[in-house]
Amino acid sequence: MPNEIAFTGGGSESINWAIKGVAFANRDKGRHIVTTTIEHSAVMKTCKYLETMGWQVTYVGVDWLGRVNPVHVREAITRIRFGERDARQ
Numbered sequence: 001m002p003n004e005i006a007f008t009g010g011g012s013e014s015i016n017w018a019i020k021g022v023a024f025a026n027r028d029k030g031r032h033i034v035t036t037t038i039e040h041s042a043v044m045k046t047c048k049y050l051e052t053m054g055w056q057v058t059y060v061g062v063d064w065l066g067r068v069n070p071v072h073v074r075e076a077i078t079r080i081r082f083g084e085r086d087a088r089q
């Protein structure tokens with residue numbers, strides 16, 4: 001259970017805190033992020049920043065209705081293990 005609540009100035013700041021916070025807190029466990037190609041620019045910019053810091057980001061595509069196929073997410077999660085590079089990127 002969280003023991004702290006952080007109030008932010010808006011959605012973009014919250015997204016930055018959340019993604020970077022989880023990424024940096026767990027950087028010794030792995031540096032692979034799975035997201036989608038249709039995220040808000042706050043998510044995209046944060047992921048692009050983390051790529052410059054050594055993270056690998058897999059952008060899962062969506063269908064014509066904007067739906068993510070969970071099979072593609074599962075493939076993206078299992079494709080890269082700790083320390084491996086994604087040959088398809």
Ligand SMILES: Cc1ncc(COP(=O)(O)O)c(C=O)c1O
Pocket residue numbers: 009010011012013015040042
């Ligand atoms: C999913 C999502 N992320 C981030 C934002 C940006 O929020 P803010 O303008 O508060 O930074 C929005 C705003 O609509 C949003 O819908």
